[in-house]
Amino acid sequence: MHIETERKFLVLNDSYKSFENASYRIAQGYIAHDGGNTVRVRIKDGTGILTIKGPSFNGMSRAEWEKEIPLEDAEALLKLCHGGIIDKIRHIVPAGKRFFEVDEFKGDNEGLVMAEIELGSEDEAFERPEWLGAEVTGDRRYYNSYLTKVPFNQWNP
Numbered sequence: 079m080h081i082e083t084e085r086k087f088l089v090l091n092d093s094y095k096s097f098e099n100a101s102y103r104i105a106q107g108y109i110a111h112d113g114g115n116t117v118r119v120r121i122k123d124g125t126g127i128l129t130i131k132g133p134s135f136n137g138m139s140r141a142e143w144e145k146e147i148p149l150e151d152a153e154a155l156l157k158l159c160h161g162g163i164i165d166k167i168r169h170i171v172p173a174g175k176r177f178f179e180v181d182e183f184k185g186d187n188e189g190l191v192m193a194e195i196e197l198g199s200e201d202e203a204f205e206r207p208e209w210l211g212a213e214v215t216g217d218r219r220y221y222n223s224y225l226t227k228v229p230f231n232q233w234n235p
Contacts, residue, residue, distance in 0.1 A: 082131070082142040083200055086220055088211035089191040094180050097207070100170040104181075107159025111223045114140075118223075119147075119155040122168075126152025137216020138200050161226030162186055174205030186229030192220060 106120040114133025119126070126149045132141035147155075156163060164187065169180040176195055183190040192214070195204055214220040219228070 079141050079143045081139055082196060083139040083198070083202075084194050084196045085138060085213060085215045086217075087193045087195075087213050087215075089180060089193050090209050090211040092191075092209075094169060094171045094178070094193070094207065094209045097173075098169040098171045098180070101167055104166050104168050105156065105163055106222065107156050107163045108161065108223045108226055109155060109158055111160070116223050119152050119159065121149065121152050121156065124149060126150075126155075128152070128155070134216070136200075159226070161223075162229060164222050164225060171207070173207055176204050178207070178210075183225070183230065186231050187225050188231065190225075190230040 102123040104120060104122050106118055108116055108118055110117040116129075116131045118129040118131070120129065121127075126147040127144060128147050129142065129144045131143075134140045162185075165184040166181045166187070167184065169182065171178045171180055171193075173195070176197070178193040178195050180191065180193045183192075193210060197204065218224050219233075
């Protein structure tokens with residue numbers, strides 16, 4: 079199991095799309111989320127993935143285990159998920175030595191666009207593109223597991 083270190087940001091505009099080198103649709107749900115631990119099932123571009131994450135150490139780093147599973151199993155597991163299913167298009171956008179995964183949410187979370195960057199350490203410097211907005215790392219409202227319970231379209235402006 080490895081430690082995932084990522085930071086999350088809101089996105090100011092769609093100019094990131096002119097830099098993307100790939101995009102794909104993701105459907106994901108949460109079989110369990112309790113005490114910071116999550117069990118997530120995802121279908122990404124026709125591939126099933128099961129992920130288990132531990133609690134966040136500081137909003138930025140957490141233990142993560144991930145395994146590809148048969149698509150049929152992922153489809154069945156999505157039916158067992160608590161709350162809603164996250165529907166999003168993920169755009170892969172290079173930035174310096176790293177890349178951002180920009181998630182454009184659909185359905186009940188339409189209008190929310192977030193960028194994540196996975197880093198080698200919590201203090202690693204990285205390129206900040208002009209379209210990158212406010213940092214929301216550690217703000218639980220922006221966790222996908224939270225968005226299944228309280229979708230973006232239910233937030234008060």
